[in-house]
Amino acid sequence: MSAALVATGLGKRYRRRWALRECSLEIPEGRVAALVGPNGAGKTTLLHLATGLLEPTAGSVRVLGAVPGKDPALLPKFGFVAQDVPLYRNFTVADMLAFGRGMNARWDDALARERLDRLGIPLDDRVGHLSGGQRAQVALALALAKRPQMLLLDEPLASLDPLARRDFLRVLMEGVAEDGATAVLSSHLISDLERVCDYLILLSSARTQVAGDIEQLLSVHRVLTGPRRDVDRIAGVVEVVQESHTERQTTLLVRTDGPILDPAWEVHEVGLEDLVLAYLGQPSASALPEPRLAPIRKEVSR
């Protein structure tokens, strides 16, 4: 299985401040990846680097094997929906479709029309008059009409109400399933994406903190509870991600490399949201695919 997106030591600096730093990750093809992190963690920067809207200050990123912004052949292969779904507000929906037709050699107009029709979005309405959910759907329809191999969506659900979120994700998953595309969705809330994503990237303070298959991540993390005590080595535990104590009880969220057999601990499975929160609360902890990420090559970026 090859990677749809590979970042190697990727960094972007604005004057003095690094918006993203030493970010290395791989998103395998065909996955729906959640890019999660608090505000300002570099999610938008990472996505913009992947679309070629930004150029990296350090390291490199490859999308579908090409360097974004350098290789024009990549442009038709990915769809991008930016934060706040910018569209031409004085265009009608039909105009937006014509825009897509004019700007893309590969364009599935019938698909987009059919999708918008099914959602009850009239083609002759002006984009500026649509609701937030409808605008997001138009933007998604534009991105999907390219029949992309890769979809990059920046905070696509942020401004949508729960019903619109459900509709948006349904259309997205249909589109992804149809083309077997890889998708990356960013959000600051994992709960938004939990139902649809099978891959997790956790960014915090401009670095990659966690990256991996969600099922696998859940399978190697456990919550341990037991009578209050100081924690020292526990067989099977690689790292204690989070520890909390009450007067009588100690709770640990740990990453494991084997079964926990110590009878002093009660072992529970962990939920994705708790896992994410635990890591976000502990910026020094990390769970990254082991050295499989090849040694960071210095690539000359020009």
Next chain:
Amino acid sequence: MIWVAWRQHRLQLLTGALLLMLTGAFLLATGPGIFSAFRNTGLAHCLALRTSDCGDLADAFLNRYGSLQFVVALFLVLPALGGLFWGAPLIAREVEQGTHGLAWTQGVTRGRWFGAKLALLGASAAAGAAILTWGLSWWSRPLVAAGDQRFTPGIFDIRGIVPIAYALFAVALGVAAGALIRRTVAAMAVAFAGFGAVRLAVDLWLRRHYMAPRVISSTFFGPSPRSGSGDWVLSTKTVDAAGRLLGAGRGIDLNLVAPRCPALQPGSGQFPGKDVILGCLQRVGARVVSVYQPGNRYWAFQWIETGIFVLLAAGLIAVSFWWVRRRVS
């Protein structure tokens, strides 16, 4: 692609077309009256003879229609408006609204996207300026002939071919300002100021140096030897036979003349008579020295200035192009 550019900028383009039509209507409404007055007063005939002095006829004609010259100011500003409303938003508004992120992630490259938009607006600006200038050159012919002003700054700038180059330059300046500043309103202000500054610098300082000017010396008495020749007179002074200054322009400064003519010595308490002054001027050999660009260089100057502004426009477009492709948001 072109459709996309048209859809995006059609409001600006249609407004420009409307402005053009209104101007055309104005020219058509007033032009025939000017032409018939030009003929009926005998001014056209007089000027055609080239030997007679048509000064009075011309003055009367210009008095009647000179008020229409206000349109000259309008036409000086029109290309700048093109830069403001067509050029500045081309990139800046996209960046402001975030839609460049949409446009730049479609199937076509940024270069082609930019090229299509620029081609549409640049060609429209050039075509609009050409039509306008053609109409205006026709409309203003009697006025320009009466005033012998074809080459004069302000008139030179609204006729011939230079306005087309100004329009292209204005649009290019707007585009470049928009690309670098990324704020539509700020880019408009910069483009307007920049256009004005460059045009003024060329008008007041640069244009006169396109070719080495000629100097002509003529007697102080009698009509100017260059009237009706369409020359652009850069400076005129009145000097005596030895070249000493007697006065600026075609006139004398009594304080400068008096030391050379005892009859003019002040102190007598009364202004010296006309005969005394004329006699004095004849004695010192007063003559008028003019520095000028001959009228037959008019088209050479038009082409040189057109070249300059087209080159400036091309440079600005190159910068914008580079900026769009390399500098990213």
